[in-house]
Amino acid sequence: MTVFDELMEMNNAYVEEFASQGLSHLPARALSVLTCMDARLHPEAALGIRLGDAHVIRNAGGRASDDAIRSLVVSQRMLGTREILLLHHTDCGMSSFTNVELAAKIETDLGVDVGEYDFLPFTDPAEGLRQDVETLVFSPLVAGGTLIIGAMYDVTTGTVSEVLRRTA
Numbered sequence: 001m002t003v004f005d006e007l008m009e010m011n012n013a014y015v016e017e018f019a020s021q022g023l024s025h026l027p028a029r030a031l032s033v034l035t036c037m038d039a040r041l042h043p044e045a046a047l048g049i050r051l052g053d054a055h056v057i058r059n060a061g062g063r064a065s066d067d068a069i070r071s072l073v074v075s076q077r078m079l080g081t082r083e084i085l086l087l088h089h090t091d092c093g094m095s096s097f098t099n100v101e102l103a104a105k106i107e108t109d110l111g112v113d114v115g116e117y118d119f120l121p122f123t124d125p126a127e128g129l130r131q132d133v134e135t136l137v138f139s140p141l142v143a144g145g146t147l148i149i150g151a152m153y154d155v156t157t158g159t160v161s162e163v164l165r166r167t168a
């Protein structure tokens, strides 16, 4: 039995209880959340985000990368979101390596030279969060007047704490 087979059993149970037909594709709370892919963080559960409420965009570190901004542009321009929560977390794996270290591992494991590729690791979590908020504030692709909240999730307690808020 694969992990996917286990998931499909769970999905069968989910479908039995499913009662969220007819939701708008426009997020009801006009919110986008940009957060890390860390498996210990379930933003929907931690913040009471229900189906249809918000866009949740995830990547390694919850970084404001070009592709995250791509999704935020679609979210804002096409789907009406107005507030952005940038949610980073304690003990993030993105502060456990450097670009040079990961590039060396890729060379060893895969035989690929990625050159100067930036995987967007950070050494100081608070600084990483501040940088990403600033990137969004100053991005010409984020609508002026957008409220951008930077917050941290504590993986040991489940607590979300606001760190800074800015307006684009």
Ligand SMILES: [Zn+2]
Binding pocket: 036, 037, 038, 060, 061, 062, 089, 091, 092, 093, 094
């Ligand atoms: Zn992380």
